[in-house]
Amino acid sequence: MTEPKRLPAHLRRIAHVFVDETMQDSPLAQRVRHRLAGTTHGDIPWTVVPPDSERVTFSRGDAQALYLKEYKGRFLRFCPGTRAYHCCAYRIIHIGENCPMACSYCILQAYFQDRVLKIWANQDDLFSQLDEGFGADPAARFRVGTGEFTDSLALEHLTGYSRDLISFLGDHPNVVLELKSKVVDLSWMDAATRTDRVLPAWSLNAPFINEHEEFGVSTLEERLAAARTCAQAGFRVCLHFDPVIHYPGWREGYARTIDMIFDYVRPEQIAYMSLGSFRCMPQLTPIIADNFPDTTYIYNEFVPGLDGKARLLRPLRVEQFSFMVDRLRGHGMDRQLYFCMESSEVWNQVFGYEPKDFGGLAKHLMKQAFGEG
Numbered sequence: 001m002t003e004p005k006r007l008p009a010h011l012r013r014i015a016h017v018f019v020d021e022t023m024q025d026s027p028l029a030q031r032v033r034h035r036l037a038g039t040t041h042g043d044i045p046w047t048v049v050p051p052d053s054e055r056v057t058f059s060r061g062d063a064q065a066l067y068l069k070e071y072k073g074r075f076l077r078f079c080p081g082t083r084a085y086h087c088c089a090y091r092i093i094h095i096g097e098n099c100p101m102a103c104s105y106c107i108l109q110a111y112f113q114d115r116v117l118k119i120w121a122n123q124d125d126l127f128s129q130l131d132e133g134f135g136a137d138p139a140a141r142f143r144v145g146t147g148e149f150t151d152s153l154a155l156e157h158l159t160g161y162s163r164d165l166i167s168f169l170g171d172h173p174n175v176v177l178e179l180k181s182k183v184v185d186l187s188w189m190d191a192a193t194r195t196d197r198v199l200p201a202w203s204l205n206a207p208f209i210n211e212h213e214e215f216g217v218s219t220l221e222e223r224l225a226a227a228r229t230c231a232q233a234g235f236r237v238c239l240h241f242d243p244v245i246h247y248p249g250w251r252e253g254y255a256r257t258i259d260m261i262f263d264y265v266r267p268e269q270i271a272y273m274s275l276g277s278f279r280c281m282p283q284l285t286p287i288i289a290d291n292f293p294d295t296t297y298i299y300n301e302f303v304p305g306l307d308g309k310a311r312l313l314r315p316l317r318v319e320q321f322s323f324m325v326d327r328l329r330g331h332g333m334d335r336q337l338y339f340c341m342e343s344s345e346v347w348n349q350v351f352g353y354e355p356k357d358f359g360g361l362a363k364h365l366m367k368q369a370f371g372e373g
């Protein structure tokens with residue numbers, strides 16, 4: 001008799017599946033059921049609920065529930081940037097909500113206070129909306145990602161969602177899809193007919209932050225090894241330092257990670273790399289303090305930004321950014337670097353130029369994404 005397989009570590013807290021009545025027979029629900037069978041989680045309970053059931057709640061120690069839901073809203077959205085800062089005009093494909101991992105700084109804690117991981121199971125509706133959005137004008141180009149309200153690959157092992165999306169986008173060469181994650185799952189790779197239309201992306205941080213503020217995620221080495229595998233297969237990758245955190249020892253920490261990147265990938269294999277300082281909606285601070293009592297960076301000196309979020313004092317942000325940008329430039333990175341939500345002043349102080357000098361950030365990143373940078 002074959003031993004049941006174990007799920008990847010970040011999925012092992014899933015202890016219950018809920019599925020909308022209307023989605024029970026959907027290909028996605030059937031796939032999840034099939035993939036759970038034969039694992040150590042093969043007999044977790046499944047509960048069928050009426051569609052639109054906002055009453056699905058789950059609370060059992062630190063266990064989590066997976067909810068395969070019929071989603072009635074818009075699947076294609078704009079990233080909620082703000083006009084006050086240079087925003088990258090990213091579009092979001094909304095595939096679900098919440099994340100099985102736990103990072104102390106995660107904004108999702110303020111949005112979703114339950115342990116229910118939602119996945120939109122009505123993929124037909126999603127694909128028809130995307131067809132309308134991307135197919136209306138094939139000359140229009142789109143840079144899209146799924147990692148805004150969830151991690152792009154966290155549930156991939158069970159859902160195969162990114163793989164489906166990549167297969168679908170094979171018919172839409174005017175779209176570049178970024179898959180942003182903190183885990184390693186490369187099962188989508190062979191679905192890509194064009195390696196230049198998928199950008200696998202990993203967030204990075206200083207080793208201390210990875211070890212003390214990110215739980216259930218892969219190590220920096222694992223993420224970079226995955227980036228190398230993708231680069232060797234012909235994909236360009238994206239790497240993101242977000243959030244950059246001011247903590248004792250940050251110089252050594254960020255220098256270590258920056259140097260490590262180039263043990264794995266070459267600068268020309270990186271499509272772009274963002275740097276974003278820790279930003280925090282006022283209501284998030286007490287949630288972080290509550291969920292992560294050992295976290296101290298929330299007590300740094302912050303000022304309210306133009307978007308209402310608390311951000312580190314500008315001289316400290318500029319000091320950290322300058323240090324990191326100098327080091328990255330020393331490794332041959334330059335025009336791939338950009339700031340997430342910073343002002344022209346900060347751009348000029350650190351880079352010596354601002355987005356309007358190269359035609360605007362959105363246009364610039366579109367070119368980088370399509371390999372024209």
Ligand code: SF4
Binds near residue numbers: 105
């Ligand atoms: S991996 Fe990303 S989405 Fe998940 S908890 Fe961490 S920051 Fe949040």
